[in-house]
Amino acid sequence: MLELQSVSFGYGEDMEKAPEIRGIDMSVKKGECVLLCGASGCGKSTILKTINGIIPNLIPGRLDGSVFIDEKCTDNVPMYELAAKVSSVFQNPKTQFFNTDAESEITYGLENRGMPVDVINERLERTVSDLKIESLRYKSMFEMSGGEKQRIAFASAYVSDNDIIVLDEPSANLDPEAIDEIRAVIAKMKEIGKTIIIAEHRLYYLEGIADTVLHISGGEIKKRYEAVDFYSMTEDERKELGLRKLHKNDIKLTSELSLHTEKPVLAMNGITLAYKKHIVQNNLGFEAYPGEIIGIVGSNGAGKTTLLRALAGLCKPKKGIIKYNGKALSARLRRRMCGLVMQDVNYQLFSDSVRNEILLENSVMDEQTLSSILCETGLSGLEDRHPQSLSGGQKQRLAIAAAYASGRKILLLDEPTSGLDYRSMLLVGKLLKKLSEKGVISIVVTHDTEFIESVCRRIFRLEKQ
Amino acid sequence: MTLDVRTYIVMTVLSATCSSLNTDILVEIGIMTAITLLMLISSKGSFMPKLLICYALMLLTQFVLFPVMPQTAVSLLSLPVVNIRSFFPTIMCIVLLYRNTKVSQMTATFTRMHVPKGVTITLAVAVRYIPALKEEWLHIREAMKMRNVSAGVRDPFRRMYRRLECQLVPLFVSAINTSDELSAAAVTRGIDAPATPACRNYRPLGMRDYTALFITAAVTAFCVWREYGGAA
Numbered sequence: 111m112l113e114l115q116s117v118s119f120g121y122g123e124d125m126e127k128a129p130e131i132r133g134i135d136m137s138v139k140k141g142e143c144v145l146l147c148g149a150s151g152c153g154k155s156t157i158l159k160t161i162n163g164i165i166p167n168l169i170p171g172r173l174d175g176s177v178f179i180d181e182k183c184t185d186n187v188p189m190y191e192l193a194a195k196v197s198s199v200f201q202n203p204k205t206q207f208f209n210t211d212a213e214s215e216i217t218y219g220l221e222n223r224g225m226p227v228d229v230i231n232e233r234l235e236r237t238v239s240d241l242k243i244e245s246l247r248y249k250s251m252f253e254m255s256g257g258e259k260q261r262i263a264f265a266s267a268y269v270s271d272n273d274i275i276v277l278d279e280p281s282a283n284l285d286p287e288a289i290d291e292i293r294a295v296i297a298k299m300k301e302i303g304k305t306i307i308i309a310e311h312r313l314y315y316l317e318g319i320a321d322t323v324l325h326i327s328g329g330e331i332k333k334r335y336e337a338v339d340f341y342s343m344t345e346d347e348r349k350e351l352g353l354r355k356l357h358k359n360d361i362k363l364t365s366e367l368s369l370h371t372e373k374p375v376l377a378m379n380g381i382t383l384a385y386k387k388h389i390v391q392n393n394l395g396f397e398a399y400p401g402e403i404i405g406i407v408g409s410n411g412a413g414k415t416t417l418l419r420a421l422a423g424l425c426k427p428k429k430g431i432i433k434y435n436g437k438a439l440s441a442r443l444r445r446r447m448c449g450l451v452m453q454d455v456n457y458q459l460f461s462d463s464v465r466n467e468i469l470l471e472n473s474v475m476d477e478q479t480l481s482s483i484l485c486e487t488g489l490s491g492l493e494d495r496h497p498q499s500l501s502g503g504q505k506q507r508l509a510i511a512a513a514y515a516s517g518r519k520i521l522l523l524d525e526p527t528s529g530l531d532y533r534s535m536l537l538v539g540k541l542l543k544k545l546s547e548k549g550v551i552s553i554v555v556t557h558d559t560e561f562i563e564s565v566c567r568r569i570f571r572l573e574k575q
Numbered sequence: 576m577t578l579d580v581r582t583y584i585v586m587t588v589l590s591a592t593c594s595s596l597n598t599d600i601l602v603e604i605g606i607m608t609a610i611t612l613l614m615l616i617s618s619k620g621s622f623m624p625k626l627l628i629c630y631a632l633m634l635l636t637q638f639v640l641f642p643v644m645p646q647t648a649v650s651l652l653s654l655p656v657v658n659i660r661s662f663f664p665t666i667m668c669i670v671l672l673y674r675n676t677k678v679s680q681m682t683a684t685f686t687r688m689h690v691p692k693g694v695t696i697t698l699a700v701a702v703r704y705i706p707a708l709k710e711e712w713l714h715i716r717e718a719m720k721m722r723n724v725s726a727g728v729r730d731p732f733r734r735m736y737r738r739l740e741c742q743l744v745p746l747f748v749s750a751i752n753t754s755d756e757l758s759a760a761a762v763t764r765g766i767d768a769p770a771t772p773a774c775r776n777y778r779p780l781g782m783r784d785y786t787a788l789f790i791t792a793a794v795t796a797f798c799v800w801r802e803y804g805g806a807a
Contacts, residue, residue: 168759189762193764206756210703221775222772445721446723454714458722460719
């Protein structure tokens, strides 16, 4: 069905200079599900791009070797012809839709092919029914959650009836419920005989679906596993390979629950939160001790981000009071006291270098303190790099470093590990633990149970009201 | 009730013609009333009370405050209050067009009209990007609020420059990333296929479109007559 023969790709013409992928040989049978795993930047997505034709059609560079689909080399096949054989779903639900309504979005690819309208309508009905998305079909794309948008992206791949489906980290921005939903869709696609190639960090939800697992490292296939062998590897082996957890399990906190010798400093009493006039949480209250790392979990719409925004002073709670050291804090004071690491950290990096980003709010900081912050956050050597040129994990750490450098006592993090690989996740966790030793309170809104287990001392679960 | 994208476009162009020709406040209020009624019977989200309040305040300023205000203040305020206000019907027509037109409908109609594919795709992406842009703008503003980005800058002009830089740099970076990702999603769904795209959402003009076009054309003809014909 699909074959890659000695495929190598590098940006620019010089292949000797660290190509993105090299010598990739893989053969995928019809109806097989192949999982590509490995650290960020290892070349997983690049392999997918050579299959769906984005490389070399959209991304220029030097491509050696050949990709065969149905025994036909794709070298000179135009992009629109490949689009009729390979469907793709990408990781960011926000940037892969064109239409503002779900139905049009699902049928967009078929319309581009110039299919008769009655055939399009017939396929649309079948897709809506097969994927059980009746509740979404008349919804505006802008009113959908990330998970719902991703289900529509899957629906547009499903409706195309292409034999090959390429999925590039489709769970990166999703909560556990949404991941369960897309798991069901992938299982359905496999059931009807589609060939699926999926690159992922989150591996647990593909247990029972993937047939073959390829571990990619440094742009090469390091090892090929049968799924049964892969999912039965030991925890030590998994950690050695730098992979996320392989099995779904309940959260087990491993951080030490030490007895607090100090009094709680942060207190929220009787907080009622509203999102667009709709009450999402009533009479909420908790206390936090110096240096505590607290995880906040709950389903979408339970008010986790609203709670974080209220703590950060970006919105006012409908009722209730927030105190620090017994003193009530106004929204303005909260904004000065809290550092916020947003889910999309790109919005909060303003300077032209890592150094200036850290010094943005504290221009009188001495060189020694700056070096120590850079060292603690693992950003040494990157001082002169532009913040927007850093990797996802480095950007997260820079945003944390900037908040810490400005003397913030409370750090609020919204999904800090979405899309991060195992090692980057551990680095963010390590950094939070270091800040914890210095008395900084961290409140983390996350769906990442692995991250919670590794850093949080307490968890609050918000239920939808 | 929604009208066809072509009807809204013609209404927008003709309302702009009326706005530039008409000087009679009663005619302007009449046009505003008609468009407000259309907004009220259009789809949810078309009616924008804030826009009407703004218009009413401008009218009050012109007819109640201007007569008692010093001449300098009147000169300063006359541009926004009189000139910009006269284009409110056009702004409202654009709101109607934006709120009542699906991207797919627009693409289908333009394809049937043989508008070049490049123009159609550019317009479709622009319309689709407006809400995303608004969302990104708000996120960046919140991040700026949290970071106190102009801390330590005393010169007000440098402060303003700094704030503008902080607002625009992440916005441009985000726009570039979005355009790259949108392009990838588009080409993998056959946007460059040479076949004539199917127009699932194409709808021919109906009676309500012809009625709206007739009324708009009649009002424009009246404005032209008042400006040129009446004086002859």
